[in-house]
Amino acid sequence: MADTEVRPEVRRPGGTARVRFRPPGGSPRNSDRRLGYVLVAPAVLVLLALTAYPLGYNLWNSVHHVDLTDPSDRGFVGMKNYTTLLTSGEFLTALTRTLVYTVVSVAIQMVMGMVLALVLHKRFRGRGWVRAAVLVPWAVPTVVAATVWKTMFDPRTGFVDYGLRTLHLPGAGTTWLAGEWTSWLAILIADAWKTVPFVAIILLAGLQVIPTEIYEAARVDGASAWQSFFRLTLPMLKPALLVALVFRTLSSLLIFDVIFIMTGGGPGDTTETLAYLDWKAFLVNTDFGMGGAISVTLVVLALGVAAIYTRVLGPDRQGS
Incomplete structure (x- = not known):
């Protein structure tokens, strides 16, 4: 006492x-x-130490004229880079592509991840082996996975064309990475193959902490499987859904490596996203001022999306 x-x-x-x-x-x-x-606090301090300098450097670049082809002029330009960026048709087109791809890819990956998590949550013989096998695509490095899928979509030697021909399905003989929409479809498939297992594992962890007694009580009350899913499972999965949504949305907004390996931004510039445009500004055009402006815009966009998710799906703070 x-x-x-x-x-x-x-x-x-x-x-x-x-x-x-x-x-x-x-x-x-x-x-x-x-x-x-x-x-x-220690983890936060380490993250700040690793990210503070790059963020500060990009912020400094974004308000200066920093062009490696003209090193003598590094004057302060204020918001000029942002104004040029926001009035650029190339930037607005890349922003639209990025947002559309993010919405479509995240929706597909969350649905497929939920289905896979529900399957893995069921009891069946060999479940442990299946769970381990599901993690294999996620464990493969993205560069390796993208290279493999680029080879698979080759119309002459790829497995995709061979499978479509064997099953007499439409699309055989298509040069997948030569058209705008087919290129995006190939990118979407390659990205989903690698990331759906990640979503499934997160949701599976959320499913395993839901008490089975509530489902038994729901069955006694006459609730159907769909009613139990929408009224019990989904509400109790909100924390896991929030984690999966934030991670996958931010990853989709910043997608670069799959596009760089599979299409190189082509055909033409039809698969260029904001991250790809940022890479071009830094390493192709050597315009660090414009690259910094794109980087800061991406950070603000990512933080805004994360804040919206947390606001909508975060825990109820009433009474805290």
């Missing part, structure tokens, strides 16, 4: 006095919150 203090409540008319014990320094909830801040 030495670590607690007694705080008697005021007696109400007609009531009885109650004695309440509280730890010194505030409520247990505030103490837990402070302990949480202390525990995550």
Whole structure:
């Protein structure tokens, strides 16, 4: 009792006095919150040390004229780079492509990841081996996976064309990476093959902490499988869904390596995204000022999306 203090409540008319014990320094909830801040502080400091300089360097570049072909002029230009960027048709087109691809790819990957997680959550013989095998695509380096898929989509030697011909399906003989829409379809398939297992594992972890008793009670009350899924499973999966959505959305917004390996931004510039445009500004055009402006824009866009997800799907803070 030495670590607690007694705080008697005021007696109400007609009531009885109650004695309440509280730890010194505030409520247990505030103490837990402070302990949480202390525990995550080292990780936050390490992340800041690794990201503060690149972010600061890009921010500095974005408000200066930094062109390696003209090293003598590195003057302050203020918001000129951003103004030029936001009025550029190339940037707006790349932004539209990036946003559309993000919405489509994340929607497909979340649905497929949910289906795969539900299958892996069921009990069947060899489930452990299947779960391990599902992780293989995610463990393959992205450059390797993209190179393999580029070979598979080759119309002469690729497996995709061979399979379509064997099954007499439409699309055989298509030069997949020579057309705009077929290139995007190939990129989408290659990206989904690698990342759907990641989504499935996250959602599977969320499924495993849901008590089975609530489903038994729902069945007793006459709830169907669909009603149990939409009214029990999805609401209780919100934390796992939030993690998967944030990770996959940010990854899709910043997609570069798959496009660089499979299409090189082509045919023409039809598969160039914001990240690819940023690479061109830095390493092709050597315009670090414009590259910095694109990088800062990407960071702001990513932070905005993460904030919206957290606001919509985050835990209810009422009463905290």
